[in-house]
Amino acid sequence: xxxxxxxxxxxxxxxxxxxxxxxxxxxxxxxxxxxxxxxxxxxxxxxxxxxxxxxxxxxxxxxxxxxxxxxxxxxxxxxxxxxxxxxxxxxxxxxxxxxxxxxxxxxxxxxxxxxxxxxxxxxxxxxxxxxxxxxxxxxxxxxxxxxxxxxxxxxxxxxxxxxxxxxxxxxxxxxxxxxxxxxxxxxxxxxxxxxxxxxxxxxxxxxxxxxxxxxxxxxxxxxxxxxxxxxxxxxxxxxxxxxxxxxxxxxxxxxxxxxxxxxxxxxxxxxxxxxxxxxxxxxxxxxxxxxxxxxxxxxxxxxxxxxxxxxxxxxxxxxxxxxxxxxxxxxxxxxxxxxxxxxxxxxxxxxxxxxxxxxxxxxxxxxxxxxxxxxxxxxxxx
Amino acid sequence: xxxxxxxxxxxxxxxxxxxxxxxxxxxxxxxxxxxxxxxxxxxxxxxxxxxxxxxxxxxxxxxxxxxxxxxxxxxxxxxxxxxxxxxxxxxxxxxxxxxxxxxxxxxxxxxxxxxxxxxxxxxxxxxxxxxxxxxxxxxxxxxxxxxxxxxxxxxxxxxxxxxxxxxxxxxxxxxxxxxxxxxxxxxxxxxxxxxxxxxxxxxxxxxxxx
Numbered sequence: 001x002x003x004x005x006x007x008x009x010x011x012x013x014x015x016x017x018x019x020x021x022x023x024x025x026x027x028x029x030x031x032x033x034x035x036x037x038x039x040x041x042x043x044x045x046x047x048x049x050x051x052x053x054x055x056x057x058x059x060x061x062x063x064x065x066x067x068x069x070x071x072x073x074x075x076x077x078x079x080x081x082x083x084x085x086x087x088x089x090x091x092x093x094x095x096x097x098x099x100x101x102x103x104x105x106x107x108x109x110x111x112x113x114x115x116x117x118x119x120x121x122x123x124x125x126x127x128x129x130x131x132x133x134x135x136x137x138x139x140x141x142x143x144x145x146x147x148x149x150x151x152x153x154x155x156x157x158x159x160x161x162x163x164x165x166x167x168x169x170x171x172x173x174x175x176x177x178x179x180x181x182x183x184x185x186x187x188x189x190x191x192x193x194x195x196x197x198x199x200x201x202x203x204x205x206x207x208x209x210x211x212x213x214x215x216x217x218x219x220x221x222x223x224x225x226x227x228x229x230x231x232x233x234x235x236x237x238x239x240x241x242x243x244x245x246x247x248x249x250x251x252x253x254x255x256x257x258x259x260x261x262x263x264x265x266x267x268x269x270x271x272x273x274x275x276x277x278x279x280x281x282x283x284x285x286x287x288x289x290x291x292x293x294x295x296x297x298x299x300x301x302x303x304x305x306x307x308x309x310x311x312x313x314x315x316x317x318x319x320x321x322x323x324x325x326x327x328x329x330x331x332x333x334x335x336x337x338x339x340x341x342x343x344x345x346x347x348x349x350x351x352x353x354x355x356x357x358x359x360x361x362x363x364x365x366x367x368x369x370x371x372x373x374x375x376x377x378x379x380x381x382x
Numbered sequence: 383x384x385x386x387x388x389x390x391x392x393x394x395x396x397x398x399x400x401x402x403x404x405x406x407x408x409x410x411x412x413x414x415x416x417x418x419x420x421x422x423x424x425x426x427x428x429x430x431x432x433x434x435x436x437x438x439x440x441x442x443x444x445x446x447x448x449x450x451x452x453x454x455x456x457x458x459x460x461x462x463x464x465x466x467x468x469x470x471x472x473x474x475x476x477x478x479x480x481x482x483x484x485x486x487x488x489x490x491x492x493x494x495x496x497x498x499x500x501x502x503x504x505x506x507x508x509x510x511x512x513x514x515x516x517x518x519x520x521x522x523x524x525x526x527x528x529x530x531x532x533x534x535x536x537x538x539x540x541x542x543x544x545x546x547x548x549x550x551x552x553x554x555x556x557x558x559x560x561x562x563x564x565x566x567x568x569x570x571x572x573x574x575x576x577x578x579x580x581x582x583x584x585x586x587x588x589x590x591x592x
Contacts, residue, residue, distance in 0.1 A: 114481055117531070124481070124505075184484050188441040189448060195399060235484075236559035237577060241439045356532070 003058060004041040006375040012368075013039045019159050021066065022093040023076065025085035026118055030096060032066045041375075043163035044069040045225060051313070051345060052267050052289055056381035059374040060341070062348045062367060063269070063292065063315050070226065071164035075152045078214075079104060079142075080171040083111040084120045088169060090159025091151075106142045106172070109180055122180040129181045132190045132199035139181065141210050144217060153221040160222060167269070168224045170211065173231025174204050174250050175240065191241055191249050200249060208253040212260040219264050226267040229257065234274020236297060246282040258287030277303055284312050291315070296353040304344050316341055317351035321362035330362055334369035342377055385411050386421045389453065393425040396445030398452045405456040415460045416467060422453050426495040426582070433579030440488065443578065447491040468499050470523030470589060473515045475503030476558075477537040482530035485558060488578035489526060496582035498524070509537070509544035516549060523589045525549075526581070527571075529558040539569040546570050553588040557581065 014036040021032040040047070042058055048069050050057040062068045065088075076087035076094065083103035085096045096103075101113040102123060109128055111120035122128075129135045160166055172180060178187040178200065190196040211229075218224050231254070233239055233246065241249075254270075261268045270288040272279075275297040283291055284307070292315035293300050300316055319333055348370055350363050385408040392401040408418050429446040432438040461467070472493055476486045483505050494500045501519055503511055516522045525545050529538035538561065542554050553572040566574035573588045575581035 124483070185444050185487060189396075189445045192396065192441040192445055193398075235440070238436055239439060241441050245439070245441060 003379045003381065005379055006372065008372065011039050011041070011371075011375070015039050016162075018071075018162055018164070019090065021072075021088050021159075023085075023087035023089065023091060023096075025096050025113075026065075028115065028118075030085075031093065035067050037162065040163065045163055045165040048165045049225070049267070051347070056378050057374075058378060059371050060338075060346070060348050063290075064349045068349070069164055070167040070228075071160065071162065072167050072169050072228065073156070073160060073222070073224075074169040074171070075156065077148045077152050078106075078171075080106050080111075081169070084171055085113060086169070086171070089152075090156040105180075107139045107177075107181060111180075122183075127181075127183050127186070132178075132182060132196050132203060135181075135199060135203050141206050144210070144213055149217065149221060152218070156222065165225045165267075166223055167226040167228050168215065168218055168222070169228045169230070170214070171230050173229055174207060174253055175231050175233060177207060178203070188240065191245050197249065204250070204253040208256040211257045215257070215260055215264070215266070219266070224264070224266055226269060227257075227261050228269045228271055229254075230271045232271075232273040233279050234272060234276035234294075234297070236274060238275050239279050240274075243279055243282055246279055247285065251282050251286045254286035254288075258289075262287065280307060280312070284310050288312055290347060292317070292347075292349055294353055295351060301340075304341075304346065308344075313345050313347070315347040315349040316344075317349055317353070318363055318366050320351060320358045321366065322357045323359040323362070325359075325362060327365060330365045331369050334366050335373065337366075338370055338373040338377075342374065385413060386418065389418060390421050390425040393422050393446055393449045393453060394429055396442065396449045398445065398449040401449045401453045402456045405453045409456070409460060415457045419454070419457055419461070419467065422450050423496055426450055426492065430492055430579035430582050434577055440484075443488065444491065447495050450495045467497065468521070469497040469586065470499070470521050471501060471519050472498040472524040472526055472585065473501045473503065473512055473519065473522055474526040474528070475507035475512060475515075476505040476528045476530070477534055477541045478506055478508045479537050480529055480531050480534040481505045482528070482558075485530060485578065486528040489528065489557065489575070489581045492578050492582045493526070493585055496586065498585065507541070509541040512541055512545050513548045516545065516552065522552065524585055525552060525554045526585070527554065527556050529556070529561060532560045535560055535565070542569045542571045553591070555581070555585055555588060 016037040017034040018037050020034045024032055047057045048061045051061050063070050065072050072088040074081040074086050074088040076082045076089055076091055081087050083105035087094060102110050105111045110123040110126060112123045113120045129138045190200050258268045268289045270283055270291050277298045290313045295317040300314055303314055351358055389404045389408055392404050405418055429443055433443045474490055476482055490500050490502050501515055503515055512525055527538055527541045529535055545554050555573040556566050556571040557575045563574045573584050575584040
């Protein structure tokens, strides 16, 4: 079927608004305001899925936490979302400041909010699992029967309506969870200490069951189309652990999660901060569909080239755009970016690395230009 | 394999449960405690280098430090009567406004394993606290300040300059993700280490210069 040709007026027409996200704390503010929905020739979700079916999409899909083709969904009924001040859902506004800076996540762990980095971490000095070999004596796996699934189903109808791809966010993957429960140093040692590895395997084995069960239950009531799974494997200079350690200790469990996702037709995004390019072979083996590498730390162009034959793709950030740049300059940058990536099968995302010069107000024009260029370039595709 | 070589291998490979017995066997064989300690310190130097070059990662470095510490436990009673082999005391902390402790903790372990007596002030340490700690502790030969956020780089500068104002001849070493050698020099630090692995050799170099 022939594609609808690009119409610069019609496709910039606001045909509605995407709902606000009222209970997320980012950059010192609680809540993300509604943003305009433009006309698109096909649903954004369908365009997104085309990329992962190996087809030429109508435009380069855009991923991100807000303002993107993805609709991030992290219901407050999952305690980690609430404790991380990241309830991306349709519920009533949560005023986190009234709740104090320590909230309780899964495994009854106290998560302390730190405004400077806009995130929560295990309360310093509190170790939930002092010995991983006996973790069952200290913690229990979360009981998913206790979650209010009815509320998840009922409270989010409006929030999840619309044409964006519904992306279920899951905080604290295997390594992050272990760090939170044991402390960073002890968790790191446990990964390579032959006297502790059995305990780690036993813990991850059951944790994988929980994530799989969570995704399956969610899929029954919500049209989850993508999973955004947090597990930071990188530091600012390199991976936390070796590829061998990752393969031995983490990949088998991540693979169970991605296998479940793929069985359910869900696209899997591994969210991994830091410089982790050396671990891409593990990401491929475990079944990640895409990863957004932090541009200031990783060489995304080299990755695209190296892994072009592999079943993984990458989200590429917009370049750093400074406040003194004219609209014409931004358009030229977008043109250059598009020429470089138009045949690479990648996604676009907004550059959110903490680079002082980067002016986020320049991004909408950049994204709009990429949209137009890709719509025109791809409109004759079969 | 010689007994010393065995101890060194156990430290390098992080065999914390076995290293104690190996150290004891070396002692029983008549090897001087100081020789064994020097061997272990040398091993940690190798570990630090491997970390700096990306050959090993945080877990391997930590498990080696843990093994080193188990070995030292066996040596401590033997060395109690001997002259101190400490390189001196190092005051370390993450600067005010910064709660990151992973990098700082790694450096503490590496410096401790290299022979420094460490006083760890923790995170979010105001500049004055570093000076107070220098006053309160004996034989302070080095101050180490860590900063992981671009927003806390001014606090790093303040910490360095406050210590240098009070103790102009006391070396100060800095590190952390946003810190560069140029920035370290600009704020008046005597040295900079890009990672925990190289911190020990840089620290030794600084105290030898002082």
